[in-house]
Amino acid sequence: xxxxxxxxxEDKIKTFSGFGDTGKGGITRFSLSPEALAARLxxxxxxxxxxxxxxxxxxxxxxxxxxxxxxxxxxLSGSHLDSVRQGGNYDGVLGVLTAMEAVETxxxxxxxxxxxxxxxxxxxxxxxxxxxxxxxxxxxxxKFNKDDMLASVAKDMPEAYTFGEALEASGFKGExxxxxxxxxxxxxxxxxxxxxxxxxxxxxxxxxVEGVCGMINYEFTFSGQAGHAGTTPxxxxxxALYAAVKAxxxxxxxxxxxxxxxxYTTGKMSCHPNIHxxxxxxxxxxxxxxHQDPEVIKQVLTIINNIPPMIExxxxxxxxxxxxxxxxFTPELVDFVEKSAKEFGYSIKRMYSGPGxxxxxxxxxxxxxxxxxxxxxxHSHSEIEFTPTENCLKGANVLLKTLLYIDQK
Amino acid sequence: xxxxxxxxxEDKIKTFSGFGDTGKGGITRFSLSPEALAARLxxxxxxxxxxxxxxxxxxxxxxxxxxxxxxxxxxLSGSHLDSVRQGGNYDGVLGVLTAMEAVETxxxxxxxxxxxxxxxxxxxxxxxxxxxxxxxxxxxxxKFNKDDMLASVAKDMPEAYTFGEALEASGFKGExxxxxxxxxxxxxxxxxxxxxxxxxxxxxxxxxVEGVCGMINYEFTFSGQAGHAGTTPxxxxxxALYAAVKAxxxxxxxxxxxxxxxxYTTGKMSCHPNIHxxxxxxxxxxxxxxHQDPEVIKQVLTIINNIPPMIExxxxxxxxxxxxxxxxFTPELVDFVEKSAKEFGYSIKRMYSGPGxxxxxxxxxxxxxxxxxxxxxxHSHSEIEFTPTENCLKGANVLLKTLLYIDQK
Numbered sequence: 070x071x072x073x074x075x076x077x078x079e080d081k082i083k084t085f086s087g088f089g090d091t092g093k094g095g096i097t098r099f100s101l102s103p104e105a106l107a108a109r110l111x112x113x114x115x116x117x118x119x120x121x122x123x124x125x126x127x128x129x130x131x132x133x134x135x136x137x138x139x140x141x142x143x144x145l146s147g148s149h150l151d152s153v154r155q156g157g158n159y160d161g162v163l164g165v166l167t168a169m170e171a172v173e174t175x176x177x178x179x180x181x182x183x184x185x186x187x188x189x190x191x192x193x194x195x196x197x198x199x200x201x202x203x204x205x206x207x208x209x210x211x212k213f214n215k216d217d218m219l220a221s222v223a224k225d226m227p228e229a230y231t232f233g234e235a236l237e238a239s240g241f242k243g244e245x246x247x248x249x250x251x252x253x254x255x256x257x258x259x260x261x262x263x264x265x266x267x268x269x270x271x272x273x274x275x276x277x278v279e280g281v282c283g284m285i286n287y288e289f290t291f292s293g294q295a296g297h298a299g300t301t302p303x304x305x306x307x308x309a310l311y312a313a314v315k316a317x318x319x320x321x322x323x324x325x326x327x328x329x330x331x332x333y334t335t336g337k338m339s340c341h342p343n344i345h346x347x348x349x350x351x352x353x354x355x356x357x358x359x360h361q362d363p364e365v366i367k368q369v370l371t372i373i374n375n376i377p378p379m380i381e382x383x384x385x386x387x388x389x390x391x392x393x394x395x396x397x398f399t400p401e402l403v404d405f406v407e408k409s410a411k412e413f414g415y416s417i418k419r420m421y422s423g424p425g426x427x428x429x430x431x432x433x434x435x436x437x438x439x440x441x442x443x444x445x446x447x448h449s450h451s452e453i454e455f456t457p458t459e460n461c462l463k464g465a466n467v468l469l470k471t472l473l474y475i476d477q478k
Numbered sequence: 479x480x481x482x483x484x485x486x487x488e489d490k491i492k493t494f495s496g497f498g499d500t501g502k503g504g505i506t507r508f509s510l511s512p513e514a515l516a517a518r519l520x521x522x523x524x525x526x527x528x529x530x531x532x533x534x535x536x537x538x539x540x541x542x543x544x545x546x547x548x549x550x551x552x553x554l555s556g557s558h559l560d561s562v563r564q565g566g567n568y569d570g571v572l573g574v575l576t577a578m579e580a581v582e583t584x585x586x587x588x589x590x591x592x593x594x595x596x597x598x599x600x601x602x603x604x605x606x607x608x609x610x611x612x613x614x615x616x617x618x619x620x621k622f623n624k625d626d627m628l629a630s631v632a633k634d635m636p637e638a639y640t641f642g643e644a645l646e647a648s649g650f651k652g653e654x655x656x657x658x659x660x661x662x663x664x665x666x667x668x669x670x671x672x673x674x675x676x677x678x679x680x681x682x683x684x685x686x687v688e689g690v691c692g693m694i695n696y697e698f699t700f701s702g703q704a705g706h707a708g709t710t711p712x713x714x715x716x717x718a719l720y721a722a723v724k725a726x727x728x729x730x731x732x733x734x735x736x737x738x739x740x741x742y743t744t745g746k747m748s749c750h751p752n753i754h755x756x757x758x759x760x761x762x763x764x765x766x767x768x769h770q771d772p773e774v775i776k777q778v779l780t781i782i783n784n785i786p787p788m789i790e791x792x793x794x795x796x797x798x799x800x801x802x803x804x805x806x807f808t809p810e811l812v813d814f815v816e817k818s819a820k821e822f823g824y825s826i827k828r829m830y831s832g833p834g835x836x837x838x839x840x841x842x843x844x845x846x847x848x849x850x851x852x853x854x855x856x857h858s859h860s861e862i863e864f865t866p867t868e869n870c871l872k873g874a875n876v877l878l879k880t881l882l883y884i885d886q887k
Contacts, residue, residue: 265709282708286754296856298743298766299691299832300674303734305856310744310763314726321720325712334707335719336756338749345695345746345764345799346833347859354719355754357707390754423708424755447714449706450756 070412071178073170073465079458081166084111085150086158095452096158099225100151100193100204101129101235108150108162109241112190115169119176121188125243128205128215129236132247134187135172137476142255143185144475145435146171146468149194149427156195157454163442163461164260165190170462171469182476184255191427192241198223199232206427209248210434249434256402256436256475259428260464262456266447267420274415274463276441277407281422281429282332283366283395284359287373289316293383295342295350306348310340312383313352316376320356323372328365332423333358361395361421395421396429402438402475409470415463424449440467479821480587482579482874488867490575493520494559495567504861505567508634509560509602509613510538510644517559517571518650521599524578528585530597534652537614537624538645541656543596544581546885551664552594553884554844555580555877558603558836565604566863572851572870573669574599579871580878591885593664600836601650607632608641615836618657619843658843665811665845665884668837669873671865675856676829683824683872685850686816690831690838691741692775692804693768696782698725702792704751704759719749719758721792725785729765732781737774741832742767770804770830804830805838811847811884818879824872833858849876 088108089098098104109131113123116133123133134143148164168188175182196202199221207213219233236242263269268276293309317335324333334357341351358369378385403419410417422429422439431437442464445455497517498507507513518540522532525542532542543552557573577597584591605611608630616622628642645651658666672678677685702718726744733742743766750760767778787794812828819826831838831848840846851873854864 263709264706265711266705266714267709267711270714284708295860296675297673297833297858298745299693299741299768299834300672300676300853300858301741301832301856302674302676303738303741305675305679308743310747311726311730314723317720317723318727329712332708332710332712334717334755334757336707336749336758337752337754338719338747338758340745340747343746345766346743347745348743349745349747357754359708423710424706425708444709447705447710449709451704 073174078170078462085162093452096152097154098152099198101239105151119173124247125241126247127245128208129192129241130205131190132187134185137182137184139183141184143187144472145187145189145254145257147189148259149191151195153195153197153450155452159262159454159456167260167465167468170465184476203427206430210430212430257431258471260440260468262444263441264449268443273418275410275417277417277419278439280397282359282361285392286390287356287387288390289387291352291383293350296348298346307382308348309352309383310349312380315380327368331360359423398438399436405471405474409467482583487579487871494571502861505561506563507561508607510648514560528582533656534650535656536654537617538601538650539614540599541596543594546591546593548592550593552596553881554596554598554663554666556598557668558600560604562604562606562859564861568671568863568865576669576874576877579874593885612836615839619839621839666840667880669849669877671853672850673858677852682827684819684826686826686828687848689806691768691770694801695799696765696796697799698796700761700792702759705757707755716791717757718761718792721789722761724789736777740769768832807847808845814880814883818876
């Protein structure tokens with residue numbers, strides 16, 4: 070059985086880790102930054118060396134395609150090259166590098182394939198400098214308004230510098246005609262690190278991704294009464310922080326009764342006025358909850374709606390910040406990934422993605438699925454993000470085999 | 479029985495509320511600011527009009543003294559004219575204004591008195607621009623090192639501007655020989671608003687202040703593990719915010735068993751990285767606890783020391799930020815205040831002060847006590863701080879009578 074090449078895989082990881090290297094084990098490589106443009110040029114150069122034709126669309130998404138033996142739509146694989154601030158060397162980029170390695174293996178091993186095979190680089194998946202995340206796959210898949218996206222202002226620039234300006238200056242803006250479409254493309258397979266601890270902790274090589282979990286994000290507000298720490302007897306207090314503490318405990322008590330695959334997080338909290346000698350008068354926290362089954366998300370909403378309107382004499386209010394419905398990937402492709410992994414003898418786990426990925430937008434246009442490889446310690450969006458090259462190679466092998474299954478379909 | 483004058487009291491409150499008026503019902507009058515210097519000049523002018531001699535010491539504390547019939551040390555009353563940012567028209571200044579009104583009544587009514595009677599204005603009680611609070615009473619009572627205080631840098635100035643520079647520029651810096659001393663002064667009575675809700679809520683006119691509560695302030699830290707909200711199963715989490723929630727509940731459960739006069743506050747909280755999609759890895763909160771009885775404070779410490787070292791798989795640590803021992807005022811003077819209030823038929827409550835006051839430093843030098851008047855709604859350090867002039871006048875009457883009791887002793 071043909072497999073990808075360890076040394077080439079390692080070289081790719083090492084080379085691309087140099088673009089935006091923080092010197093502390095990770096990268097800062099915002100979309101369309103000089104570091105990201107250098108990574109794009111390296112991608113273009115390497116793909117052209119193995120015979121690919123590289124085009125970009127009007128959102129600077131890159132498509133590097135090697136021809137097939139027949140005039141058919143291309144099979145697509147890839148991910149993104151941009152990172153968050155002080156991110157790691159695997160999130161996104163590994164999906165591009167394994168796709169490159171799969172195509173390079175096809176070329177070097179002269180593996181016959183009817184369809185063209187293409188590697189895609191999505192622009193601005195992280196939304197770290199220009200919000201929102203998954204911006205450019207979102208535009209071409211009809212999720213976001215393009216003009217709104219072009220007007221998105223860089224978070225780190227003192228002057229208003231827009232995504233549109235960065236796009237014009239990048240040298241990577243191409244034709245709208247080059248966008249992903251069903252005429253030109255057959256299917257997408259995106260490989261990504263898990264970004265969670267499950268595969269490593271449970272000893273699996275490959276995650277068979279069935280979809281992306283639905284999620285809800287709520288913000289809770291507790292309104293009390295400020296007062297001096299030294300003068301207000303306990304019985305007169307309306308302590309908004311204590312009300313929030315009771316609410317978080319309520320949420321844990323109730324949500325822990327639901328399906329064990331539910332994940333929920335109270336990640337952000339603010340306390341006003343946040344002075345050690347003043348009783349807090351306004352406390353807010355966020356609740357993020359994710360599950361693949363919409364019924365479970367409904368149960369979460371019931372629990373939220375059952376929160377008492379007054380806790381510890383403080384007013385309780387809450388509002389949905391945003392939500393996302395569960396996305397299910399194409400079952401036939403999911404099965405191809407599983408079949409491929411099993412042929413290599415890799416241990417597998419069927420799972421849903423918690424985080425969002427470009428693939429969840431592409432599913433609205435093309436048959437789509439994803440492959441996960443383990444994240445050591447579950448670390449992601451962090452300089453200590455790590456996946457051993459052995460695991461990356463296993464992912465590349467599964468990706469290669471899956472592309473060939475799709476080709477033979 | 480001679481009483482103070484309502485119209486004069488109201489005029490004083492109204493006039494001094496104009497110095498640093500925010501236009502929103504309160505004042506911003508940092509110590510030694512132009513607004514505070516204007517208030518000092520008004521104080522000086524009014525005291526000289528009624529025959530007082532005004533001197534300042536080397537920390538710009540002001541002493542305005544009317545002579546007595548004998549060559550004796552002066553009886554002192556007063557408080558401070560500075561405020562926090564967007565503070566109220568009563569905290570501090572009312573102690574100066576009631577002392578002025580008591581002296582003005584003595585003068586206008588020709589009330590005989592053996593001792594000189596003086597009104598003191600302490601410099602920088604709030605520490606709102608130059609830390610720490612109670613700076614100048616602290617220096618002259620031996621609590622703070624003078625050179626350190628002169629080097630204190632303004633919090634709101636872009637360039638390093640020190641308290642020492644502000645003092646030199648103020649025109650109010652006087653001689654060290656003018657400082658408070660037992661040769662020159664007999665006793666201090668400081669009137670202040672309660673800054674809490676008890677007197678109003680329970681329908682009392684006057685608080686007989688027996689002392690200032692001891693307090694401790696601790697900072698707790700909870701160290702967990704960051705992780706992605708969408709990828710980390712609940713069983714793998716080390717959620718520092720949930721650990722902090724459990725700890726706050728533990729503190730409430732345990733501290734609520736102690737004496738009902740104990741007040742404790744978790745007023746300040748930080749959550750890292752404070753992103754809605756990331757499990758918090760470090761959460762800190764402060765605990766402020768106050769009680770007049772050192773035994774109760776000891777019980778609080780036992781409860782703190784019994785907190786589990788691990789909560790929800792997160793490391794728990796804590797450290798004392800600072801503490802203050804209970805200060806007891808001079809019992810004879812406390813009794814004089816009570817006797818005075820009762821003679822006017824005012825309802826009284828014996829109580830301890832939660833907040834700190836200059837008087838707690840002066841007690842180390844002179845016999846000292848305090849008088850509290852109600853704060854409507856318990857509001858303080860706020861533009862909505864309010865005490866009706868009727869209540870202020872009751873306080874001035876009690877102060878006047880107390881000064882005369884001390885004089886007759």
